[in-house]
Amino acid sequence: MKIGSTDALLVIDPQNDFCEGGGLAVAGGAGLMPGINRLAERFAKVIVTQDWHTPDQISFASNHDGATPFTEIEVAYGRQMLWPDHCIQGSPGADFHPDVAPTVRRAVAVIRKGYNPAVDSYSGFFENDHRTPTGLSGLLRDLGVTCVFLCGLAYDYCVRFTAEDAVREGFEVVVISDASRAIAPQSEAAARDSFRAMGVAEIEAADLSDGV
Known part of the structure; x- marks a missing residue:
């Protein structure tokens, strides 16, 4: 698959809290960063997303008496997974992983999401109410982008929801599987099923070639 002038790379949440030792660590997260840098060098347009929560974020289990992480509650916009505290605005955990600094420097924009305490946000396009846009689509x-390539953390949540919304917004969508990591096998399988159903292509980084 060739990289063209109307393609963009979306690097999803390459942050400390999603890497080993972080508040919501994804196994193998830190090890993705060198490969993401190599990918970013090949794209003329790179955009990075960043989880950017307030301490009173509705999705933090610590904000609900007796609740534990990785359980669900009902909120105004539907079912919401409860998470450990992570990516709190201005905290070291919210910072980009130091090994991905070259990619962040290349980025034409950083899209911050999840800053509304009353609504969580997985997708780079919309908050979890599916109504509040981030401005990424525009x-x-x-x-001039018509196709987006996605990589980052985590495959089964923020990568998945960003990919699904990209399809709904009319973009061609490709997920670079070996430049992403999932939180859990069950949700990883669900994401893969969703991608097949929605026409999201999955490739590995080695499948990419530079355009002419």
Whole structure:
């Protein structure tokens, strides 16, 4: 698959809290960063997303008496998974992993999400109410992008929801599987099923070739 002038790389949440030792660590997260840098060097348009929560974020189990992480509650916009505290604004955990600094420097924009305490946000396009946009769709269209390639953390949540919303917004979507990692096998399988159903292509980094 060739990288073209209307393609963009979306690097999803390459942050300390999603890497080993972080508040919501994904196994193998830190090890993705060198490969993501190599990918970013090949794209003219790179956009990075960043989880950016307040301490009173509705999705933190610590904000609900007696609740434990990785259980669900009902909120105004539907079912919501409860998470350990992570990516709190201005905290070291919310910072980008130091090994991905070259990619962040290349980025034309950083899209912060999840800053509304009353609504969690997985997707780079919309908060979890599926109504509040981040501005990513308009930015991509202004840049002339028609196809987005996704990588980052975590495959089964923020990568998945960003990919699904990208399809709904009319973009061609490709997930680079070996540049992403999942939180759990069951949700990883569900994401893969969703991608097949929605026409999201999955490739490995080695499948990419530079355009002419």
